[in-house]
Amino acid sequence: MVQPAAWDTDPEPLPVDSAPVPEYGTGSLADLLPTLAAGLGVPGATAGITELTPADRNCVFLIDGLGWEQLRAHPADAPFMTSLLGSSRGGTGRPITAGYPATTATSLASVGTGLPPGAHGLPGYTVRNPDTGELMNQLRWQPWTTPGAWQPYPTVFDLAHRAGVHAAQVSSPTFANTPLTKVALSGGTFHGRLSGEDRMDLAAEQLAGADRALVYTYYAEVDGAGHRFGVDSDTWRGQLAHVDRLVQRLAEQLPPRSALYVTADHGMIDVPFDEDHRIDFDEDWELKAGVALLGGEGRARHVYAVPGAHNDVLTCWREVLGEQFWVASRDEAIEAGWFGPRIDDRVYDRIGDVIAAARDDVLLIASEREPKESSMVGNHGSMTPAEQLVPLLEVRS
């Protein structure tokens, strides 16, 4: 075998097909609500997660940012949820995959519509709006885009409501009328409550008030603590302990014939603050060459090239990022199934010409364009188990 020359020791780019693709169809967030709806007899709903036993009253509690690996690593801070894990005390808890990218707007849309990102069309934190050529932030819905045109499918709550199932969402009042709630979580009635305790109590009431129910509730602050202080920080562990008590509070109030499912929209990974781990797009002329727009987030980038430059950008990003990121062209990522088994026509051009998904504990920050996001300790977005695996815990009454 010929030894490579000394100047030829750059690591080979990661093969696109080495990325662990989400388990769309059988074990992803998008499969949860359709499975529950199918169990309730809602027409058109398919049970993708076949091991779940149908229940008349179903509640999904989504904990923002609580990945499977982080939960498993902190049993003392989360004794109740730990008791629901598969490996201990006979619980049935298991991991499912969030979907790509592992980010809140994308995952909430997957949960609510029961569709993978390639179909619901929120395939990133920020993506290009093909009609305007501008980046659109999917979480804050800026700049404004007509929600029903951006995501035209009914939610699973809509379908359940039409089928006579009581559908309700119990979350922060802040989210009552947001476009993201409209496209991802509408159908039935929205109930705003400020405190986690009130949300748990109201979710239990909503379940008890109907023979057949599909209820959703949500808690945000585990994610916030992770972004600001890191996974495993005192603040993060305090939030974990708090949400563990919330889960128990809801579990103890479940009316008969209920199933409570605790899950999350994504996990999280801490990224060290040095130049080896935080590559700055705004300071890197090689990465910037030929790029018209930088979308996504630090661990899940959509790169939109100037016309005619996408092949050059792809080659350059592969060389610069080496083995630290999976770098794919749009068609390679689609073919590998990163965004799901199908891509709607209206979604195709929202996806970057080049996609870069972090494999290591690294970030591709943009210190000038995104000063706030670039300074976060905990991050998420990519396909590593720490980000991609989320719990699916079950409590039955």
Ligand SMILES: [Zn+2]
């Ligand atoms: Zn987050």
